[in-house]
Amino acid sequence: MLLKIFLAIAMSLSVSCFAESGSNNSKSSADSSQQTQTSQSSSSNTKKNSQSAKESDKDQKPPMVDYCKKHTC
Amino acid sequence: MNKKVLRNLASAIFACYTAAAVSAPHWTHEEQATWGAIQDPAQTVVPLNYPYAECSIGSHQSPVDLADARIDNTRKLNNLEVWYDVDTPVFFNTGHAVQVNTSTHYKGELKIGEESYPLVQFHFHEPSEHAVGGVKFPAELHFVHVSPDGRLIVLGVAVTVGEENATLQTILNNMPATGGDQNANATGIQIDPTTLLPPLGHNSFDYVSFAGSLTTPPCSEGVQWYLLLDSISISAAQLSQLKGFYTDNARSPQNLNGRVISSTK
Numbered sequence: 001m002l003l004k005i006f007l008a009i010a011m012s013l014s015v016s017c018f019a020e021s022g023s024n025n026s027k028s029s030a031d032s033s034q035q036t037q038t039s040q041s042s043s044s045n046t047k048k049n050s051q052s053a054k055e056s057d058k059d060q061k062p063p064m065v066d067y068c069k070k071h072t073c
Numbered sequence: 074m075n076k077k078v079l080r081n082l083a084s085a086i087f088a089c090y091t092a093a094a095v096s097a098p099h100w101t102h103e104e105q106a107t108w109g110a111i112q113d114p115a116q117t118v119v120p121l122n123y124p125y126a127e128c129s130i131g132s133h134q135s136p137v138d139l140a141d142a143r144i145d146n147t148r149k150l151n152n153l154e155v156w157y158d159v160d161t162p163v164f165f166n167t168g169h170a171v172q173v174n175t176s177t178h179y180k181g182e183l184k185i186g187e188e189s190y191p192l193v194q195f196h197f198h199e200p201s202e203h204a205v206g207g208v209k210f211p212a213e214l215h216f217v218h219v220s221p222d223g224r225l226i227v228l229g230v231a232v233t234v235g236e237e238n239a240t241l242q243t244i245l246n247n248m249p250a251t252g253g254d255q256n257a258n259a260t261g262i263q264i265d266p267t268t269l270l271p272p273l274g275h276n277s278f279d280y281v282s283f284a285g286s287l288t289t290p291p292c293s294e295g296v297q298w299y300l301l302l303d304s305i306s307i308s309a310a311q312l313s314q315l316k317g318f319y320t321d322n323a324r325s326p327q328n329l330n331g332r333v334i335s336s337t338k
Contacts, residue, residue: 061219061221062219062220062221062222062223063223064193064219064223064225065191065193065219068193068194068217068219068225069163069165069174069193069194070167071167071289072167072169072170072172072196072289073194073196073215073217073225073227073287073289
């Protein structure tokens with residue numbers, strides 16, 4: 001019974017953690033939409049912005065990469 | 074679609090828990106039976122004050138004893154394609170194992186079916202962590218890969234004693250003696266991780282695969298394991314040198330809890 005309660009708490013915390021991460025993602029997603037709009041308004045910068053966004057996506061690695069380089073995994 | 078959502082959710086939970094354990098309390102292999110009970114004095118809320126709880130209550134823990142498992146060799150499995158490049162890596166003594174971290178822009182990866190998994194690091198355990206009928210190999214090498222969406226794939230290779238491995242010698246010669254240190258003086262030294270793999274026969278490796286976990290705290294689950302059926306060899310002197318860094322840095326086999334192991338043969 002205690003184990004079930006423990007697991008339930010663990011799962012709810014995981015969901016909270018996920019929600020927090022999701023809200024951050026939404027924020028960054030909103031930021032990038034804004035960036036896209038801005039770039040659309042300035043046609044001369046469109047290609048440049050789009051390219052830098054792609055490069056930024058490429059360089060963005062999941063947190064596990066950093067974790068596994070600092071720990072045995 | 075559902076499978077993808079579930080997979081991403083599992084990766085996110087995995088990352089959250091593992092990230093929470095980044096500044097977690099000290100642990101040793103000697104106390105592995107009680108990893109789950111280690112408390113984090115900086116946390117006061119259950120379950121955050123037990124950062125390694127999954128080591129005790131997880132049902133898909135690694136390593137396992139392959140002889141205890143039901144082996145399914147009836148399904149056609151994906152070929153493993155190893156696309157490791159030569160690298161100028163970082164030699165890192167983690168405090169628990171001899172580890173080699175790939176460089177920031179390293180392109181080497183493991184391809185399984187249509188998916189690619191970049192190689193992040195590889196490290197050694199002495200003796201092996203996985204066992205066959207209670208028998209362990211002298212050592213085991215783990216190649217750790219992380220997909221762009223955060224999923225972990227570990228390719229395990231059993232190590233036997235025989236001929237010397239030149240790449241391992243380079244690693245041992247450049248590994249810092251103190252736990253937590255990286256070898257900054259080794260800049261420019263090149264390593265080809267493929268030289269730490271068995272020779273490729275019939276264009277593909279034979280392997281067994283199963284769902285498991287990290288074998289060190291926080292023992293996070295959601296790791297897919299691929300263990301090669303062929304081994305590599307190192308010399309007795311190299312094994313002795315490896316032991317000079319860490320000995321008995323292997324977790325004991327864990328309950329399978331009904332897991333089925335897929336095999337290519």
